Amino acid sequence: MKISEFQGLMRKLYFHRDSKRGAYGTFIWLLEEVAELGRALASGDRENLKDEFADVLAWLCSLANVLNIDLEEASLNKYPGKCPKCGKEKCSCPEA
Amino acid sequence: MKISEFQGLMRKLYFHRDSKRGAYGTFIWLLEEVAELGRALASGDRENLKDEFADVLAWLCSLANVLNIDLEEASLNKYPGKCPKCGKEKCSCPEA
Numbered sequence: 001m002k003i004s005e006f007q008g009l010m011r012k013l014y015f016h017r018d019s020k021r022g023a024y025g026t027f028i029w030l031l032e033e034v035a036e037l038g039r040a041l042a043s044g045d046r047e048n049l050k051d052e053f054a055d056v057l058a059w060l061c062s063l064a065n066v067l068n069i070d071l072e073e074a075s076l077n078k079y080p081g082k083c084p085k086c087g088k089e090k091c092s093c094p095e096a
Numbered sequence: 097m098k099i100s101e102f103q104g105l106m107r108k109l110y111f112h113r114d115s116k117r118g119a120y121g122t123f124i125w126l127l128e129e130v131a132e133l134g135r136a137l138a139s140g141d142r143e144n145l146k147d148e149f150a151d152v153l154a155w156l157c158s159l160a161n162v163l164n165i166d167l168e169e170a171s172l173n174k175y176p177g178k179c180p181k182c183g184k185e186k187c188s189c190p191e192a
Contacts, residue, residue: 002099023137038123057099057171058175060152064149069142074146075153078154079154081105082109090108
């Protein structure tokens with residue numbers, strides 16, 4: 001499924017709730033899901049880990065919907081097949 | 097672009113670095129990008145905001161690559177067109 005289609009699915013499922021909650025409230029939920037992803041990483045439960053990856057993507061899409069940002073367009077603009085910093089197809093930036 | 101194709105693009109660009117850094121190190125970078133997204137939300141700079149959305153998705157894909165998780169498959173398993181909690185196509189869960 002395209003990134004934009006998944007974002008559209010989240011819009012259909014949740015925009016009536018996300019739009020009422022607003023950008024900051026939705027960002028707080030995204031933070032919560034990122035924290036749950038971290039806990040799942042530590043737990044070693046792979047099924048739970050997969051669910052938490054899904055939740056982070058879902059809330060990232062919800063936040064993009066509230067802000068009227070096209071996540072697929074933004075991602076391909078920044079990462080058009082090469083590293084945005086070094087310009088290589090296999091990044092050769094010095095590690096920060 | 098499909099979610100899986102974007103994850104594959106991140107693999108081509110960054111897996112040689114991500115795999116050396118490992119899951120926890122890559123999660124820390126994801127946290128950093130989520131924090132930058134929060135700052136961009138506050139700044140009101142929409143171009144920067146779009147870039148930060150792209151970076152969060154990119155690092156989420158990097159972390160999924162390190163853990164050998166298919167982000168698209170995980171996302172569609174959890175969100176197959178209906179809310180995983182209430183089962184509706186337009187979520188009617190009570191807000192937490």
